[in-house]
Amino acid sequence: MTLTENVVFSSLRRTWQPVANSADLPPGRVTGYTLLETALVIARFASGRVLAADTACPHKGARLSQGCIRDDELMCPYHGWRFDAGGACQSIPSLLEPNAEKQALSHLNVYAVQERYGFVWVKLEATPLLNGQLHELPAVPEFEDPRWTYRMGPPMAFAAGWRREVENYLDMSHFAFAHSGTLGASADPRIRGMDIKVTPDGGYQMDAPFPALQSTHELPGKLQSAHHRMQRGYLPNFTTVRQSFHDGDERVLVHIPSPNTRESCTCFWSLAISPGFKGPPPEAQIEFAIKVLDEDRGMCEMQVPREVPINPVRGGWGVLVMPGDTLANTFQKQLRRWLTADTHA
Ligand code: FES
Ligand SMILES: [Fe+2]
Structure with a gap:
């Protein structure tokens, strides 16, 4: 079935989207x-x-x-x-x-x-989604738990469509290249041990070990250490990452690329840090995350076309899918189902 951008926007009008940090x-x-x-x-x-x-x-x-x-x-x-x-x-x-x-x-x-x-x-619209349900925000208990440290990131404007940002956040093979200056120049780009599931709400989840990265960057040794990574996507565009470090510390991040136009979005994001986190202070973690996000913005803004085509195509999704793209590909497939309320789409 061929989908159109009109279908995408008319469904997104029925969802909660961020417009400002409170x-x-x-x-x-x-x-x-x-x-x-x-x-x-x-x-x-x-x-x-x-x-x-x-x-x-x-x-x-x-x-x-x-x-x-x-x-x-x-x-x-x-x-x-x-x-x-x-x-x-x-x-x-x-x-x-x-x-x-x-x-x-x-x-x-x-x-x-x-x-x-x-x-x-x-x-923008109070009407139910195609599945008959009203859109509600996903529950992220760590964001409302007073024992965790919660910090807002400054919203970042992307001259790229919202699905470019989601795909980038789910991309598992760009770290060694796009983030060589921050996360680590010698990251191993090969992907191993990813476990991807579709969740009962139609979203998706990935569990994977994340290797230690090596970098001369002065600050975030802890943030570059090996950890377990759990990414959870709630359709259409609410995506969290939970990082579980070997010493028991955890972080939960969310990205929500709120669509401005068909070719631009604003990424709203925040970070929850587990009690007693042994690593850089929260403000330093936000500063570091801004640098990483800015590198991602550069990648999204140079991709052609500015939005990922909604239907499978070479250079888009569904074709030439490598292991590091499987999660983004799962997102596109599940989005397609969500947009058509068709479990076979
Ligand atoms: S008062 Fe708003 S345009 Fe005249
Ligand atoms: Fe990235």
Whole structure:
């Protein structure tokens, strides 16, 4: 069956996608985000409540994301119309008398918002997925366990489609090349001992030993030591890695490449570190992860075309699959099933 990008975006509109780190959105902050080609205004009010709505002002289409919070209302920068945290128009300054009818017609087009794991999430459509279920966020207990150290990464914009980023995160044979300057120049690119399963929710999981890497890099000896790696993908684009080191320490990382357009995404990510972790301090781990992610960004941005084709093709997926590509290939196959609600796709 031939799939199209329209099918991909219409399904993703029914899923929760990150649009900001909560910490970057204090009360009174107004910002913008393009999610699935929908230009949004994101604003936090004094109560802590977050509004996500179409950014185009109902009056003349000015970008509300360039507005500000004034007296705890979102004010349009052009003619000063004001909106409350629910998107209701509260005032039209050019009128001598308030006009309830015009205000009612000026309600913003608002979207569902939730905050979890330190991210602000938006769902553009409240309708169920093709499998009949409403999309919910996966549970990652370590992210909410006060005994673990939890740190947010700065969101990173990729000039590449979201599936390029997912594939890169699942790629098992690029370390020795793309990360020679950080993770290790002498990493062994040969793949051994990977165990990949499809999970009951239609996602996928890989378990594999990860070899020790050798590098002259000064910092992360611990992070380059041999460990067990468990990658878990929740469709469509929520992907975690659990690293279990031989001394019992663990780290759990998540990547969520939130699609901006068909050829760009923003990677939201965070890191949970087990209690008493013996290694670089959390801030140093984040700094190191930024360098690694930036190397990955460079790889994703130079791939042609900018998004992985949704149907199998040479240079894409499903053809020329090497051992290090099997996990990414499993992702593409399971995504295809998820998009078509067809277990035989
Ligand atoms: S365009 Fe927003 S108030 Fe006129
Ligand atoms: Fe990488």
